Amino acid sequence: MGKIIQVTDDLRIVQTEPYVWEIPPYGEMRVPGRIYGDRTTVDHLVEDVQAGKSWNALVQIVNVACLPGIQRASLAMADVHPGYGFPIGGVGAFDFDEGVISMAGVGYDINCGVRTMRTNLSRHEIEPKKEDLANALYRTVPAGLGSTGDIKLSVKEVDKVLEKGAEFAVERGYGFPEDLEYVEERGRIAGADPDAVSKKAKEREFNQVGTLGSGNHYLEVQWVEEIYAPDVADAYGLFPDQILISIHCGSRGLGHQIGTDYLQVLEAASRKYNIPIRERELVCAPITSPEGRRYLAAVNCGINCAFANRQAIAHLARLAFQDALGVRPQDIATLYEIGHNTAKVEEHEVDGQIKKLVVHRKGATRAFGPGRQEVPAAYRDVGQPVLVGGTMGTCSFILHGTKRAMETTFGSALHGAGRTLSRQQAKKRFWGGDVITELAQRGIVVRAHSKAGVAEEAPGAYKDVEEVVDIMHNAGIIRKVARLRPLICIKG
Amino acid sequence: MAYEYLDHEADVGIRASGGTLEEAIAEGARAMFGVMTDLNRVGRSEEVPIHCQAGEPAALFVECLNEILFQRDVRHLLFADFQVTRLIHTDAGYELEGIAYGETLDATKHDLWTEVKAATYSGLIYEIKDGRHTLQCVLDV
Numbered sequence: 139m140g141k142i143i144q145v146t147d148d149l150r151i152v153q154t155e156p157y158v159w160e161i162p163p164y165g166e167m168r169v170p171g172r173i174y175g176d177r178t179t180v181d182h183l184v185e186d187v188q189a190g191k192s193w194n195a196l197v198q199i200v201n202v203a204c205l206p207g208i209q210r211a212s213l214a215m216a217d218v219h220p221g222y223g224f225p226i227g228g229v230g231a232f233d234f235d236e237g238v239i240s241m242a243g244v245g246y247d248i249n250c251g252v253r254t255m256r257t258n259l260s261r262h263e264i265e266p267k268k269e270d271l272a273n274a275l276y277r278t279v280p281a282g283l284g285s286t287g288d289i290k291l292s293v294k295e296v297d298k299v300l301e302k303g304a305e306f307a308v309e310r311g312y313g314f315p316e317d318l319e320y321v322e323e324r325g326r327i328a329g330a331d332p333d334a335v336s337k338k339a340k341e342r343e344f345n346q347v348g349t350l351g352s353g354n355h356y357l358e359v360q361w362v363e364e365i366y367a368p369d370v371a372d373a374y375g376l377f378p379d380q381i382l383i384s385i386h387c388g389s390r391g392l393g394h395q396i397g398t399d400y401l402q403v404l405e406a407a408s409r410k411y412n413i414p415i416r417e418r419e420l421v422c423a424p425i426t427s428p429e430g431r432r433y434l435a436a437v438n439c440g441i442n443c444a445f446a447n448r449q450a451i452a453h454l455a456r457l458a459f460q461d462a463l464g465v466r467p468q469d470i471a472t473l474y475e476i477g478h479n480t481a482k483v484e485e486h487e488v489d490g491q492i493k494k495l496v497v498h499r500k501g502a503t504r505a506f507g508p509g510r511q512e513v514p515a516a517y518r519d520v521g522q523p524v525l526v527g528g529t530m531g532t533c534s535f536i537l538h539g540t541k542r543a544m545e546t547t548f549g550s551a552l553h554g555a556g557r558t559l560s561r562q563q564a565k566k567r568f569w570g571g572d573v574i575t576e577l578a579q580r581g582i583v584v585r586a587h588s589k590a591g592v593a594e595e596a597p598g599a600y601k602d603v604e605e606v607v608d609i610m611h612n613a614g615i616i617r618k619v620a621r622l623r624p625l626i627c628i629k630g
Numbered sequence: 631m632a633y634e635y636l637d638h639e640a641d642v643g644i645r646a647s648g649g650t651l652e653e654a655i656a657e658g659a660r661a662m663f664g665v666m667t668d669l670n671r672v673g674r675s676e677e678v679p680i681h682c683q684a685g686e687p688a689a690l691f692v693e694c695l696n697e698i699l700f701q702r703d704v705r706h707l708l709f710a711d712f713q714v715t716r717l718i719h720t721d722a723g724y725e726l727e728g729i730a731y732g733e734t735l736d737a738t739k740h741d742l743w744t745e746v747k748a749a750t751y752s753g754l755i756y757e758i759k760d761g762r763h764t765l766q767c768v769l770d771v
Contacts, residue, residue, distance in 0.1 A: 192753040193638065193768065219639045222752040222768070226640055246748040246770045283666055283745040284706060284735040342703040352745040353771050391703045394747040394770075398696045401751065418751035560637040561744070561771065590743040630745070 145184050157613040171199040172211040174613050195225035201416040202230045207237020209488050215502050216609040217556035223420030226501035229550040234494040239430045240422035241404050243498025244481050246397035248440030250388030251477035252525040253448045255470050259381040261361040272583040272626045274462035278454045280349040281630040282587030287348035296340040297332040303442030307449035319514050321475040325445045331435035336399050342391030348450030352630030355387040359626040366618040370520045370538050376620050385451050386527050389444040396436050425496050437481055474523040478503045478553035486548050497548050505539035505551035524616050527554050528603035530595050530627050531577045535607050537616035551616045555603035564599035586629035633661035641771050647764040652714035654763040655691050659712035668741040672710035674731040685723040688756035691765045695749035698730050707732045744771045
């Protein structure tokens with residue numbers, strides 16, 4: 139038995155493994171809470187409770203554990219921090235017939251995620267043309283507040299985006315059919331019903347397909363600095379010094395509006411079905427209720443919207459590579475694409491039985507281990523790639539899912555570094571211009587639409603992504619495959 | 631300025647106050663605009679009517695902010711100011727009419743910062759103390 143931390147009269151945290159901590163059920167908790175972290179992770183969560191903060195992740199982990207139909211445990215990955223209702227880094231799986239679907243478990247940026255593409259180029263081939271490439275990417279990929287894309291859509295066409303996802307973008311000439319094989323759900327999740335999405339949400343999407351957005355969203359050109367698992371790296375087509383392109387963005391205004399719309403629908407549903415609302419954002423409906431089914435259909439639309447968006451941006455990035463370096467678009471292949479704000483219907487083994495579940499991953503990725511049919515054939519023997527973005531100027535990781543993840547986290551893992559400084563603190567401490575200069579000295583070219591945004595996203599405002607990844611690696615949930623360093627960063 | 635920003639790890643907390651609920655809502659809207667851009671550089675040539683309703687004042691505040699964000703996206707505007715022109719308490723709850731003032735977003739003229747995705751119910755507070763109305767919520771950015 140490991141350490142025990144008594145947080146309040148009822149709330150206790152017990153260390154069960156070197157990197158696993160449990161909150162034994164009390165009060166209305168139906169399952170335990172489980173946190174993947176080291177002592178620092180847990181101390182940080184405890185301090186927030188003891189300081190009486192209005193938003194704290196530990197209470198959110200407990201609240202999720204109280205929801206009807208939750209399976210096994212209310213989970214928090216090592217990048218856990220306060221969210222809305224669910225913590226960021228939170229995973230909650232619910233029995234399809236008896237459980238609930240919650241807006242808080244998906245959030246406002248539905249299917250926000252990462253696409254990584256691989257080139258055949260090595261770092262030394264890019265170095266001399268880095269500035270040109272950065273300029274081409276900055277010109278070609280619309281980013282920042284209020285940016286609009288080249289794809290202008292009618293209402294009917296928006297419905298097609300919501301139904302067909304990345305396929306729609308490919309049909310419009312953005313990318314290749316081969317890309318789809320390497321996107322979760324093949325870039326098109328089933329069960330998307332455009333009628334479940336409001337006219338307002340669709341109106342926000344008219345000119346936003348193929349735009350990056352702002353905040354922590356980015357496009358990076360990276361190089362493979364270190365390979366940890368050569369056999370898996372081989373399966374993923376990775377080699378040392380290789381140039382990769384990673385895109386982090388989501389479902390833009392459409393996803394945000396679905397969140398806003400369904401917050402009200404699900405608040406009413408929580409009252410209708412007598413589900414106590416423990417935090418105002420933690421509203422939900424039984425999955426099989428009319429409200430639950432409709433929300434799931436809307437979430438699927440948001441998921442497809444983000445797929446289409448990343449597919450379009452991926453192709454714009456290819457065009458920039460062609461423009462600046464003469465690389466043919468077909469020589470840049472999709473390595474993989476994953477979402478980290480989703481609720482998905484999946485089958486998992488729970489207590490020896492295969493169960494149909496809805497798995498919420500809020501700021502958490504899917505991390506399926508070897509053998510799952512959902513993973514592309516080329517990767518099925520080693521498990522799916524898990525793409526973890528660092529912060530501007532630090533590093534990113536490619537990991538793979540494990541059998542242990544399937545057994546303990548419903549095949550889920552962390553999504554990023556997690557902040558340690560608020561945006562306001564970061565803006566006070568850093569100046570965007572200084573951050574850009576400092577990164578330039580380290581060989582990283584930053585092109586940003588907002589200097590203030592750069593300050594908010596300064597590397598110093600985040601936890602060390604390497605520490606967070608190591609916790610999950612040591613806990614056996616994922617295994618490290620490769621570490622990537624940025625060369626160029628395009629910010630919204 | 632009758633608003634302030636609160637430390638929040640991932641997003642931005644805002645707290646706004648005024649002598650009336652109407653004033654507090656307007657201050658909250660200005661706080662939200664101030665996350666996205668330098669308000670001194672945004673003109674006020676466009677006036678957009680805002681209409682929303684909710685069961686209680688705190689939810690009305692969130693609704694109002696989200697309605698403004700919707701108008702920002704579909705009209706491609708940046709806003710600098712907001713006024714509540716009518717706020718009534720009905721049997722069904724609260725109803726608000728107001729006007730958001732701004733102009734067409736222009737990347738060459740405006741200093742564009744971080745896009746607010748949504749106003750949320752997280753950390754949502756409405757309180758009246760010594761005649762001051764205060765509203766608080768977290769903005770998802």
